[in-house]
Amino acid sequence: MWRALLLVLAFWAAPARADLAYVLNSGDATISVVDTQTRAEIRRIPVLREVHHLVVTPDGRSLVVGDSGGNELIFLDPESGAVQRRERISNPYHLEYSPDGRYLVVASLRRDQVDIYEAASLNLLQRFRQPDKPSHVAFSPDSRWAFVTLQGSGQVAAVDLEARQTAWVQDVGPEPAGIIWHRGRLIVGLMGREDFVALDPSTREVRIAFRVGRGAHTIFPGPDGRTLYATSRVESRIAEVDAETLEVRRIFEIAGGPDCIAFDSEGRLYATLRWTGRLMVLDPATGEHAQIRVGRSPHGVFVMPRRPGLDAAFAFQFPGARSGTRPMEAPPPPGLAALDGYVPAVPVTPVRVEAGSPTSRLRAPWR
Structure with missing residues (x-):
C-alpha cells in the first residue's frame, strides 16, 4: 500500500512536461513543433505542399492537418507529433468536425466546393459547388447547420447537414474569412474591410459587430468565456473583445500580420505572424510576450497540453471553447440588443507589441 502511495505522490510531484x-x-511545406517551455522549435514535420488549417478528431486522439496543395490529410499524435497516417482528400483548405462528431466538413478554397464526409470513415457523402472561394466553416451547436464563408462572392452559405443541401446564401460584405457561432449569431471577419459583422441565421440580418482594422480576418473565443480575440492582418492587430457586448476593450499592435490563434492551459495566447515567420506568445493578464521563429508564412496553430488531467480536448472544454468546432451555446445576455447600434471607434486602448526579442512587457497605452 505504501509503495502504491509513493508512486502516486511521485507522479503528481514530477514536473509537468512542456506543452507542444x-x-x-x-x-x-512543413509543420513546426515548438516546446512552449523553452520557446524553441524542436522539430519540423515535412508535408507534400501547402498546409493551412488543422483540427482535433472528436476522440481527441489525432491532430488532423489539411495539406490543401497536396490533397492530403495528415493525422498526427498530438502528444508526440508522430505521423499516424495520411489520407488522400480533395483540397482540404479549412476543415472542422461537427459538434456531434458525425461529420467532417471541408472548405476547398481553390476548387469552389464544400465537401461533407462521414467523420469515422472519411467517406464522401455530399459535394456542394459554391460561387467562389469557400473559406472557413462553423456549426450550429445542434450540428444541424454548417456555415461557410465565400471569400470571392462576399457571402455566407448555410448548408443543411441533414438534408445535405445549401439552404440559403447571404451577402455579408467583401472577402469574408473567419466565422464562429456566438450566442445565437454568426460573427464574420471581412478582409475587404475593417469590420466583423454579426449575421442572424434566423432572419439573415447583417449588422456591424465591431471594428478592428483593415484586413479583419479571424476570431477566437478565449478560455475565460468572457473574451473574444479578433485579428486584422493588414492593420496588423489583435483586438480583445467583450464576449457579451462585443465592445473592443484593447487593441494589440503586432507587426507581422497576426492570423490564427490558440491558447494554452494557462490562458496564454499563441498567434501566427504570417509575414515574419514567427509564432507570438502573449499573456493577456501580465502583458509578457515573446516571439519564436518558425517556418515561412505560418498559418494554423494548436497547443497540446502535456500534463496530468488534460488532453487534446482541453481546447473545447472551457466556457469560451472554439465555436468553429465545438460550439458551446450560452443564453443571449440581457444587453445583446446593444450590438445593433454599437460600433466602437478604433483604436481603443492601443498596446504596442515590439517585434523580435525575448520576453518583455507590453507598453500601454501607446499612441
Missing part, C-alpha cells in the same frame, strides 16, 4: 505548439508553415 504545432504551427503550420504554408510557405515551406
Whole structure:
C-alpha cells in the first residue's frame, strides 16, 4: 500500500512536461513543433505542399492537418507529433468536425466546393459547388447547420447537414474569412474591410459587430468565456473583445500580420505572424510576450497540453471553447440588443507589441 502511495505522490510531484505548439508553415511545406517551455522549435514535420488549417478528431486522439496543395490529410499524435497516417482528400483548405462528431466538413478554397464526409470513415457523402472561394466553416451547436464563408462572392452559405443541401446564401460584405457561432449569431471577419459583422441565421440580418482594422480576418473565443480575440492582418492587430457586448476593450499592435490563434492551459495566447515567420506568445493578464521563429508564412496553430488531467480536448472544454468546432451555446445576455447600434471607434486602448526579442512587457497605452 505504501509503495502504491509513493508512486502516486511521485507522479503528481514530477514536473509537468512542456506543452507542444504545432504551427503550420504554408510557405515551406512543413509543420513546426515548438516546446512552449523553452520557446524553441524542436522539430519540423515535412508535408507534400501547402498546409493551412488543422483540427482535433472528436476522440481527441489525432491532430488532423489539411495539406490543401497536396490533397492530403495528415493525422498526427498530438502528444508526440508522430505521423499516424495520411489520407488522400480533395483540397482540404479549412476543415472542422461537427459538434456531434458525425461529420467532417471541408472548405476547398481553390476548387469552389464544400465537401461533407462521414467523420469515422472519411467517406464522401455530399459535394456542394459554391460561387467562389469557400473559406472557413462553423456549426450550429445542434450540428444541424454548417456555415461557410465565400471569400470571392462576399457571402455566407448555410448548408443543411441533414438534408445535405445549401439552404440559403447571404451577402455579408467583401472577402469574408473567419466565422464562429456566438450566442445565437454568426460573427464574420471581412478582409475587404475593417469590420466583423454579426449575421442572424434566423432572419439573415447583417449588422456591424465591431471594428478592428483593415484586413479583419479571424476570431477566437478565449478560455475565460468572457473574451473574444479578433485579428486584422493588414492593420496588423489583435483586438480583445467583450464576449457579451462585443465592445473592443484593447487593441494589440503586432507587426507581422497576426492570423490564427490558440491558447494554452494557462490562458496564454499563441498567434501566427504570417509575414515574419514567427509564432507570438502573449499573456493577456501580465502583458509578457515573446516571439519564436518558425517556418515561412505560418498559418494554423494548436497547443497540446502535456500534463496530468488534460488532453487534446482541453481546447473545447472551457466556457469560451472554439465555436468553429465545438460550439458551446450560452443564453443571449440581457444587453445583446446593444450590438445593433454599437460600433466602437478604433483604436481603443492601443498596446504596442515590439517585434523580435525575448520576453518583455507590453507598453500601454501607446499612441
